[in-house]
């Protein structure tokens with residue numbers, strides 16, 4: 147088959163791409179099409195998310211950074227000697243600096259992220275800025291935690307800022323927190339950032355900004371599928387939607403088909419009816435009570451719960 151046409155040559159896929167393909171095809175073959183938001187974060191998607199965090203409408207990053215700055219001395223007071231900070235979904239590790247600046251007794255920083263590009267760049271920047279801290283980056287999906295290296299003898303502190311926990315279904319979030327508690331071991335602490343329920347117009351604006359950056363972030367899923375999977379999504383056939391689902395207390399992002407169409411992903415054919423959507427992300431919004439019951443179901447106790455100025459976000463300090 148030396149003269150086989152290029153399109154028929156086998157395509158070599160790494161495991162991550164094979165997983166992306168399997169999840170895209172499975173997710174788009176369901177009656178209600180849905181794909182996990184974790185696939186947003188290729189190099190371009192990670193950059194777009196960084197752009198989102200600087201948008202005037204997207205308050206969570208700014209509000210959380212300000213709150214973290216205020217709270218850092220109190221949060222880090224209980225770390226003790228040789229503490230190990232384990233960050234789940236570390237991205238650019240920007241907020242981490244606020245904690246590191248306030249935690250002189252920290253010995254090790256272990257960032258876990260699904261995007262190797264974002265992870266390595268961030269780990270290098272942190273190692274440069276904090277020469278006394280050992281930086282041990284781990285590539286992986288925090289829902290399917292790789293074994294963590296044996297590290298130090300100090301207390302382990304989980305750090306999960308940015309309301310990323312809001313992306314998880316309620317049962318998934320509890321399972322994640324329980325698993326993290328197990329992995330972090332006795333005496334662990336956990337600093338959890340959550341976005342809080344507020345007026346729906348503020349929430350919708352945060353996920354449907356005037357400059358269209360969030361729309362580009364959402365559409366990047368299709369761009370990535372075209373590039374990595376050889377799919378043939380026509381981007382002009384889809385539009386970004388941001389919807390507040392009050393019953394489930396969550397913002398939803400969808401990609402809505404603007405006309406009937408058929409898309410190919412390799413040998414798989416996916417039919418879309420006009421108006422049909424791919425549900426690409428849920429971002430749950432919490433209350434103090436909903437955080438407390440989620441934490442309790444995972445075996446944690448809420449030791450502190452601090453709320454920012456409006457638009458409000460919160461930092462919960464959990465202990466065993």
Ligand code: AVJ
Pocket residue numbers: 198206308309310312313352353360399427428429
């Ligand atoms: C990084 C998951 C917390 O849900 O607000 C931003 C991602 N999606 N704009 C969020 C996101 C649309 C963000 N998280």
